[in-house]
Amino acid sequence: MSAPARGEALPRAARPFVTFATLLRANGFSVAPEQTETFVAAVGLLGPRTMADIYAAARATLGPPPERREDFDALYRAHFLGQTLSGLMPGPEEDLAYEPEEGGDATFEPEELNEAGGEATAAEALSLRRFAPLGEGEALRRFRRAAPDALPRRRSRRFAGRRAGERPDMRRALREAVRRDGEILRLPQLRRRTRQRRILLLIDVSGSMKGQTEASLRLAHTLVHSAERAEVFTIGTRLTRVTRALRHRHASVALAAAAVAVADWDGGTRLGDALAAFLAVPRYAGFARSAYVVVLSDGLERGDPAVLIGAVERLARLAWGILWLTPLASGADFAPETEAMRAIAPHLDRIGSAASPARITHEILEFARTP
Template sequence: MPEYAPVELPDTPRLAHNIIHFARALRRAGLPIGPGRVIDAVRAVQAAGFTERMDFYWTLHACFVTRPEHRVIYAQVFRLYWRDPRYLEHMMSFMLPAIRGVQEEKLAQSGEKRAAQALLDDHLPEVPENEQASEDTTQIEIDATMTMSAEEKLRTLDFEQMSTDEVAQAKRMLARLSLPVKPIPSRRGKASDIGAQMDFRRTLRQSMRTGGDIRSIARKTPRPRWPNLVVLCDISGSMSQYSRMVLHFLHAVANEKGAGWAKVHAFTFGTRLTNITRHLAKRDVDAALKSAGAQAQDWEGGTRIGACLHDFNRDWSRRVMGQGAVVLLITDGLDRDEAGVLEAEMERLHLSSRRLIWLNPLLRWDGFVPKAAGIRAMLPHVDSFRAAHSIQSLEELAAALSKRDDAGDKARLMQML
């Protein structure tokens, strides 16, 4: 452990105290920040100065942020704590329950709920009671038979709108999900006493033991053949939170016994393609995703879907697409490459797979229209187009796999092209 010399505070120690409280808020939001990093942050601010707001932002960012998935939380906590004092009042009003009159619920942006929860230290401001209501001691009974439970509400909540506690609870719910699949019909058979087909080869082999006399007819039944599951997950900046939750779901699928999959192959892509299959084999989900994140260096970066699909079709398609593989493509379709290249690679991927299912979190919006060039190029070459923004959408994926003709919302969106 390195030894730290006593820290000399600035002339006005209020800034150093604010940095300490800011670090505590980040720690409550989930960032691993210890006393050593706080001391380094105070020293870094002393060296860099406090003149430009962006310099101050990136100085603390270099001291406190060590993982790509922590950037969103850091940005939101910084905005709440340093930039706009009225923003905290907005988040406090957002976190209040709607019990005073008719109040419209407002959805928070990415990371806002977790950032506000960290700054408020899980202590919500008290709601002032009405004076007349305080004097009246009459108890009011509320019929809650038609209300949703907390778990049911969490199933339909968008991953981007979840707080820190809701994310942890959602991960536990995802760990219990399964993705069963039906076997593929096969010409090969296995011995069975009640099989519907006659096994002529085994019948002749048995007759050789009795001098060529056929005393019994051997029977067989079709041998089940299980497909591979190939997952291509977008980890660009617009997909980071959704991809993180989906990877928790895939870890549960990869370690589920008896689900039917021959093998689960997982790839992440942003600006390049990364194979994380061996990391999902670890039983500990935190260790698995940590090692996968360390290998995938393009977290929250740009998006080059066409180039990454070209690398997959060239280097991995023949290795993992055997036995009639089912492909899950998880991306929003916002690509920076040429639409012609993306369309050609999507067509090749579709022809190589038994079934290609596209999971797009943008489909959660009722007014979603396929206007982006990448989405228009990809949509005709998928078998099913579904949403992937909540626990309920992932649960519905299991039902979609059991239905061969389930196309999701593809037919409706194809009419808009």
Template sequence: MTTTRDAGEIAVAFSRVLRGAGLTVPTSSTIAFAEALACTGLGDREETFWVGRTTLVRRPEDHELFDRAFRVFWEHVEAGDLEVIEDEPIDLTLAIDDDSLDGDDGPDDAAGSDDPVIELRFSATEVLRNRDFADYSAEELVEAQQLMSRLRLVGSPRRSLRLTTSANRTNRPDLRRTVRAAMRAGGEPVRRHHLTPSTRQRRLVLLLDISGSMEPYARALIRFVHAAVAGRQKVEAFALGTRLTRLTRELSSRDPDEALRRAATRVADFGGGTRLGDGLAVFNDEWGQRGMARGAIVVILSDGWDRGDPAVLGEQMQRLHRVTHKVIWVNPLKVTPGYAPLARGMAAALPHVDAVVEGHAIDAIERLAAEISEP
């Protein structure tokens, strides 16, 4: 078999084929399949078959469908249909046509096979969802921008001091509306009105590390930050490098090219060093403690590599966590096999973080959006 795909890419592609066929394949099973393939290799078809069935199939009734899907999928692998084309891996989904089971087969079905027809379809969008941002071309970054602009970044609501009408009679009476209704009814309080505290959207604060170590990912993550700022209200954006730079105004334009151009003009230290602790100290002193971070959801997008004193970063993270609703750290390196938070900055920040998520691809950003929505 000749293919440029490694075990991980084969595992992801085949898992998606099985999901398209209707099988339930959790991410943990895909990871187990990839790890097993890394040990056994891809040279022996029969061995790969049993590795896949052992790790990906949980119910005996799914064996038959798995066998057919594997047979068709592996024929495409051996034929070279999964080769990288122009440096872009082609992803696969699976469609099953059950019309052949109805007995109304065409002339091409003279063999009389009762097996459903399995077809493979190519999806460039699914490729981008799982492809590492560091491998994106300029054209793919534009496509990624469109995908990220569809994300809904809705945090859990917070209670407001403002009151709104309530149908619950146990809430606070609305005397003004009750009296007005009584006057319209000849002075009789026919209907009593009540009030309850309203809710409002929590502020979302995004702090993007633009240091040299983050450069392969920052060019994609800045597009996510723009999509967040342009797509909803109450979003603040900052760049963290050798200094802290507020980018909310520059990224508020709905034109991505214009927004990124203005942000690039504003940021003078892109690709340089980073002093996360000092930058967070400025944010806490000038913005966070004044109310921007109070009750907000704060997302830090960084690999945790810091040239400053880790004790300073730990102290500032503690200050930040004390006033926020939630602190989420997005680390693109978390996807690396065997990853551990060994960077001094990451280790210092970890005790004051509510969640650490990956940030290397579109599907990781989708998981980030889900994490932001969690109460």
């Protein structure tokens, strides 16, 4: 497949593959135009059925050097799977990579590999997570049925005809008058429509939350398919948007896609940096505007507490309400113990329990019903 001549538009189907080669060059890889043509042709010949086919074609035709294989894989996941990048080998054009963590100043070097998780740490541990093929629990089934009516709504700018409205619908009144020779038996009314508020779910995937991660992702999948508008991000040492992966109808396929997209499973806890990166991207910050924000995290921040405080402060100004659910909240008399949680508590609308999926769904629906 030859490259398009100068002035000729690039076919839409080929754009992701050509721009991937551009992304590699921007991050210091040597990719010749002939290699780009070969990559596009290889994808066309494979007729890829899975993302693994595209990855194999990229590895075979673009030939990343062995010492930069990890950087190549990270750029591939960022470009084709939407994963946020944390840090590559330093280069003059590193900021051209897709969806950078703009809230952070420097990358963190990993300490000892945290294979098992279970502790709050600032070290970054990159790994692949696999989810067991469990069925959907009764709590999630009840949540799926209740969520469409229980989740908070807001008034839209659009009007619709109603029997008891806020103002007369003069357009319909004139149409009826024409049909009835000038007589109007009932004055049509208009009332503002309502629409569901966007739900923003932030899931802590650090090592200290390892026991709750799978249940949280299953809840996120249910929420994406129950709410009119929902966005899901994972936070740990990195910020990753997993909404697209969770939109698949089958939970097992959706969770497998999320497992590939997220690289910092069971790693360190830098919530402040992740939230700051979220708010630094205008598109992401727009997701939080007038939204119902739910954070699933124990709040055991190992980074700078000032960064977390500033990020939550700004998030509170944008959001309709913030519900922070932690597995450490065992009773109604729970009080935050860490410095960071005590500092952000005044900016949260409620701190609830995340002891079980049933408790989480109860908290989400109860807070949604509060006036």
